[in-house]
Amino acid sequence: MRHLLPLLLALTLTHPAHADDTPTVADDINALNEALQILLTDPGDTFADPDGTPPDITISLRAQAGTWSTDDAPLTDGRLSLPVDTAIALHIMAMDLIYEMSFPDLQLEFEAIPGRLEVVYIRFAQTGQYAGNCAYTCGSAGAPLVFDVRN
Numbered sequence: 614m615r616h617l618l619p620l621l622l623a624l625t626l627t628h629p630a631h632a633d634d635t636p637t638v639a640d641d642i643n644a645l646n647e648a649l650q651i652l653l654t655d656p657g658d659t660f661a662d663p664d665g666t667p668p669d670i671t672i673s674l675r676a677q678a679g680t681w682s683t684d685d686a687p688l689t690d691g692r693l694s695l696p697v698d699t700a701i702a703l704h705i706m707a708m709d710l711i712y713e714m715s716f717p718d719l720q721l722e723f724e725a726i727p728g729r730l731e732v733v734y735i736r737f738a739q740t741g742q743y744a745g746n747c748a749y750t751c752g753s754a755g756a757p758l759v760f761d762v763r764n
Contacts, residue, residue, distance in 0.1 A: 670695075671685070696764070702732055704730055711724065
């Protein structure tokens with residue numbers, strides 16, 4: 614429930630009592646995006662993989678306008694650099710629409726949905742490049758993401 618407080622606060626602040634100050638749709642979207650980013654980066658949140666072991670690395674991924682962004686790892690042209698043989702938790706959220714990512718070589722699929730945090734645990738046993746595409750709303754041309762796994 615504490616996670617909803619920033620969201621509710623941000624939305625409340627965008628709806629002033631005076632009719633002259635009526636916010637635009639863009640104001641509401643910006644407030645929601647800020648609230649969602651607060652939810653993603655709440656330092657009190659801790660996650661562990663299904664066996665109870667905390668991850669070695671946690672990376673927050675945000676999908677918006679057909680591209681991915683993060684502040685936690687090198688991401689260039691849709692390529693996310695990750696280490697081999699490391700427990701990684703990906704905290705995934707979309708900021709605008711639903712993205713359903715498919716990585717056929719890894720037999721991995723996950724969804725990025727606005728307002729919902731998806732946590733994916735992954736450990737790469739070998740180096741390589743693992744390409745994924747959005748297979749749902751934005752189609753195969755949108756939101757490409759490549760895990761570039763290195764030593």
